[in-house]
Amino acid sequence: METGIACCARGALLPNVSSQHSTGLVSPRSVSPSFSSRSLKSSSLFGESLRIMPPRSSLKASKSKNSSLVTKCEIGDSLEEFLTKATPDKGLIRLMMCMGEALRTISFKVRTASCGGTACVNSFGDEQLAVDLLANNVLFEALKYSHIVKYGCSEEVPELQDMEGPAEGGFSVAFDPLDGSSIVDTNFTVGTIFGVWPGDKLTGVTGRDQVAAAMGIFGPRTTYVLALKDLPGTHEFLLLDEGKWQHVKDTTEIGEGKMFSPGNLRATSDNPDYAKLIDYYVREKYTLRYTGGMVPDVNQIIVKEKGIFTNVASPSAKAKLRLLFEVAPLGFLIEKAGGYSSDGNKSVLDKVINSLDDRTQVAYGSKNEIIRFEETLYGSSRLKAPEPVGAAA
Numbered sequence: 530m531e532t533g534i535a536c537c538a539r540g541a542l543l544p545n546v547s548s549q550h551s552t553g554l555v556s557p558r559s560v561s562p563s564f565s566s567r568s569l570k571s572s573s574l575f576g577e578s579l580r581i582m583p584p585r586s587s588l589k590a591s592k593s594k595n596s597s598l599v600t601k602c603e604i605g606d607s608l609e610e611f612l613t614k615a616t617p618d619k620g621l622i623r624l625m626m627c628m629g630e631a632l633r634t635i636s637f638k639v640r641t642a643s644c645g646g647t648a649c650v651n652s653f654g655d656e657q658l659a660v661d662l663l664a665n666n667v668l669f670e671a672l673k674y675s676h677i678v679k680y681g682c683s684e685e686v687p688e689l690q691d692m693e694g695p696a697e698g699g700f701s702v703a704f705d706p707l708d709g710s711s712i713v714d715t716n717f718t719v720g721t722i723f724g725v726w727p728g729d730k731l732t733g734v735t736g737r738d739q740v741a742a743a744m745g746i747f748g749p750r751t752t753y754v755l756a757l758k759d760l761p762g763t764h765e766f767l768l769l770d771e772g773k774w775q776h777v778k779d780t781t782e783i784g785e786g787k788m789f790s791p792g793n794l795r796a797t798s799d800n801p802d803y804a805k806l807i808d809y810y811v812r813e814k815y816t817l818r819y820t821g822g823m824v825p826d827v828n829q830i831i832v833k834e835k836g837i838f839t840n841v842a843s844p845s846a847k848a849k850l851r852l853l854f855e856v857a858p859l860g861f862l863i864e865k866a867g868g869y870s871s872d873g874n875k876s877v878l879d880k881v882i883n884s885l886d887d888r889t890q891v892a893y894g895s896k897n898e899i900i901r902f903e904e905t906l907y908g909s910s911r912l913k914a915p916e917p918v919g920a921a922a
């Protein structure tokens with residue numbers, strides 16, 4: 530099976546690019562340690578140089594227990610430069626690089642999919658495959674090639690698949706290959722979500738146990754948004770024309786701001802508290818920003834550094850979002866970005882994943898928004914607000 534991904538066992542990535550991947554491709558330099566993104570040349574259609582952002586901010590990685598090394602991750606770094614500064618864990622670096630390769634391939638396949646009838650399809654080797662299945666295969670290939678993953682598990686078929694990497698010192702990865710695949714034809718933004726847990730367990734663990742989480746976002750721009758356990762912030766990488774990921778943004782705080790993204794709105798018909806919360810947003814003249822794709826709807830909170838996303842259940846409209854594949858990884862990204870998450874009572878990162886298919890309601894947002902969400906739905910909040918947040922009366 531050809532995927533365009535080839536990751537060596539010892540960390541170097543070998544691009545394996547065929548002519549059908551001729552858009553947005555990686556060149557060997559893109560992943561070489563000596564590569565400097567600031568030396569990139571333009572490949573823009575109109576001859577104007579791609580604006581390579583100068584380093585303008587830096588974040589200090591938290592000191593690991595065994596190391597006094599303080600590293601700096603700068604805007605403008607390539608993905609590999611960033612990861613090398615961010616963590617001493619070579620296995621994790623290799624995994625995140627391999628996933629970056631997979632996201633790049635998926636991005637190309639989504640961009641060039643033909644849509645008709647009920648599915649969007651693209652060719653994958655000799656086969657025609659629906660884009661979500663294709664993304665699924667590409668991600669499993671990447672996990673295998675990383676040689677550091679014990680189990681992979683996809684939302685498509687929630688069963689552990691042995692990726693043949695080590696259990697000790699290795700990782701297990703849960704992913705939603707293409708969230709929002711039903712809106713590829715309408716050309717809305719869609720995305721891949723994944724969470725990385727240490728060892729060989731994806732049940733009996735919590736979202737807080739993740740060592741990394743990320744999403745690939747396939748919209749007008751393709752971005753790779755990731756967070757690592759021992760590094761403050763959530764970090765955005767932009768896919769350049771050359772096929773390289775460039776570090777373009779850090780988010781470390783989510784402030785207050787009137788923007789809402791209300792999922793499962795049908796639940797307001799028989800959940801009066803959710804109806805009350807929505808009424809509050811409307812009355813207070815919040816801006817509605819909802820696409821129906823959880824990846825862009827949650828990503829906007831990280832990018833705009835404000836807002837609230839809700840997907841609330843009711844007796845007739847049950848919770849459908851999956852804790853392992855969607856809710857926990859996105860919770861990790863939001864909380865590392867300085868935001869908060871809740872299932873109504875607690876952070877989604879504190880929910881034990883009992884089964885691979887666990888579902889939950891969820892909200893992500895700024896502190897006051899999560900307090901308002903919990904107070905309106907359940908009468909009180911575990912979080913303390915400096916002053917009343919004015920929950921819907």
Ligand code: FDP
Binds near residue numbers: 709710791793824850
């Ligand atoms: P979809 O079913 O289209 O794949 O994860 C499932 C999801 O999309 C999310 O991306 C999205 O936020 C949610 O479902 C939309 O659900 P509602 O239409 O019920 O709001």
